[in-house]
Amino acid sequence: MEIKKITVLGAGQMGNGIAHVCAQAGYEVKMRDIEQRFLDRGFETIKKNLGRAVKKGKMSQEEADTIVGRITGVLDLKDAVKDADLVIEAIPEVVKLKLDTWKEVDEAAPDHAILASNTSSISITQMAAVTKRPEQFIGMHFFNPVPVMGLVEIIKGAATADSTVDVIKTVSEKVGKKTVIVNEAPGFAVNRVLIPAINEAILAIQEGVATVEDMDLAIKLGLNWPMGPLTLADFVGLDTLLYIADYFVDEFKDSKYRAPALLRKMVRAGWLGRKTGKGFYDYSGEKPVPLRF
Ligand SMILES: NC(=O)c1ccc[n+]([C@@H]2O[C@H](COP(=O)([O-])OP(=O)(O)OC[C@H]3O[C@@H](n4cnc5c(N)ncnc54)[C@H](O)[C@@H]3O)[C@@H](O)[C@H]2O)c1
Numbered sequence: 001m002e003i004k005k006i007t008v009l010g011a012g013q014m015g016n017g018i019a020h021v022c023a024q025a026g027y028e029v030k031m032r033d034i035e036q037r038f039l040d041r042g043f044e045t046i047k048k049n050l051g052r053a054v055k056k057g058k059m060s061q062e063e064a065d066t067i068v069g070r071i072t073g074v075l076d077l078k079d080a081v082k083d084a085d086l087v088i089e090a091i092p093e094v095v096k097l098k099l100d101t102w103k104e105v106d107e108a109a110p111d112h113a114i115l116a117s118n119t120s121s122i123s124i125t126q127m128a129a130v131t132k133r134p135e136q137f138i139g140m141h142f143f144n145p146v147p148v149m150g151l152v153e154i155i156k157g158a159a160t161a162d163s164t165v166d167v168i169k170t171v172s173e174k175v176g177k178k179t180v181i182v183n184e185a186p187g188f189a190v191n192r193v194l195i196p197a198i199n200e201a202i203l204a205i206q207e208g209v210a211t212v213e214d215m216d217l218a219i220k221l222g223l224n225w226p227m228g229p230l231t232l233a234d235f236v237g238l239d240t241l242l243y244i245a246d247y248f249v250d251e252f253k254d255s256k257y258r259a260p261a262l263l264r265k266m267v268r269a270g271w272l273g274r275k276t277g278k279g280f281y282d283y284s285g286e287k288p289v290p291l292r293f
Pocket residue numbers: 009010011012013014015032033034035038089090091092093101118119120121141142143144
């Protein structure tokens with residue numbers, strides 16, 4: 001099956017990035033959000049990111065305009081999905097919202113359409129089960145920022161057909177990403193490794209093994225990571241990390257994934273990382289200053 005028309009649900013951080021890379025690959029894209037101002041903000045981000053590529057001489061302004069021209073902003077859900085070959089969902093990580101949306105999409109989208117969720121944690125099988133096409137339902141996990149990051153994790157739910165996996169692999173490659181195919185499990189492949197690694201770094205800080213800046217330097221230079229685990233934690237958001245660690249404990253029923261007390265304390269204090277100006281580093285000055293624990 002050839003995909004020509006892609007609908008992206010959500011024009012937020014991930015949605016506008018997904019719409020951008022799909023349009024850049026030549027797909028006809030509809031981007032849906034619930035209010036015009038969210039669509040406007042999504043388009044603004046896409047134009048800003050394309051503008052950067054133009055400035056660097058990677059594409060002409062004309063090419064950038066053509067890419068934006070392939071994306072139509074839509075508010076009505078039925079309108080958004082009625083002629084889609086593929087629907088990629090990037091709406092907030094709230095189970096009820098996703099399940100309700102998928103029921104509606106299933107009713108309104110053509111029978112042949114494939115349904116893909118960009119969820120970071122919610123079960124693909126659970127979402128697929130509210131549709132009448134669980135074999136055409138799949139996880140398509142992009143990374144942030146979408147135009148920059150090179151991976152899509154493709155997640156198979158209990159009923160996902162191999163033919164659906166093949167189509168999503170082709171689309172992911174066409175939008176310039178490498179893929180890995182994983183069976184559904186909490187955290188898929190990347191977060192399964194990342195969350196325990198960041199937890200362990202925070203535990204070591206809590207125990208006084210190293211300072212924040214030394215732990216970051218150690219992992220950066222010793223393991224060749226592009227940034228240290230505490231800098232990365234501040235980027236991701238400490239509330240998000242805590243949410244995922246708690247979710248892992250619930251799903252795996254295994255305390256080895258438990259969040260360090262320090263992480264919970266920092267979230268309670270409202271120190272959520274870059275987005276609040278303070279996490280493992282203080283971002284209020286010119287340069288990030290590591291905190292002492
Ligand atoms: N932010 C990340 O780093 C990241 C990485 C991978 C996956 N994800 C996943 O991607 C999804 C979206 O995350 P985000 O960071 O882009 O969130 P976001 O809050 O930036 O964007 C969500 C957008 O969805 C819109 N929305 C809400 N209800 C909607 C509906 N019914 N239909 C269409 N749009 C609706 C919101 O108005 C908002 O613009 C989540 O499932 C998240 O777990 C996020």
